[in-house]
Amino acid sequence: MKKFIGPLILTFLITGCSDSDGTRSDNAGDILSRDDAEVLVYNELSEEDQRIYTIDFYKEEGTKYYIRVYEEVNGEINVREKYTVDFHTEELIRIE
Known part of the structure; x- marks a missing residue:
């Protein structure tokens, strides 16, 4: 009987401590990375603009x-456009 109770208690402890919402790293996987946000902006540009301009977070x-x-012209950065990218919804908005 004692051999049965130990594993039973251990099973309840393990299942009771589990998190149904996922771990912090699981939830972080739902957030768009900075690199992926840059790719979204890059894909909005024409082929010619993709060759000329640099996209940067x-x-x-x-x-x-x-x-x-x-x-970059003569060491100076000439900004052409600015965008915001929501890292939860991937919504892309041109702000300039």
Whole structure:
């Protein structure tokens, strides 16, 4: 009888401590990465613009990544467009 109670208690402890919402790393898998956000912006550009301009993450605020499209001329960065990408919904909005 004692051999039966030990494994039974252990089973209840293991199942009682499990998290039905998933782990922190599981939930983090639902968030869009910065690189993926840059790819979303890159795909919005024409083929010619993809060759000319650089796409770069520059800020994170709230649930949004801020991405800029720019070219470097004589050491200066000339920003052409700016976008926000919501890392939960993947919504892409041009802000400039």
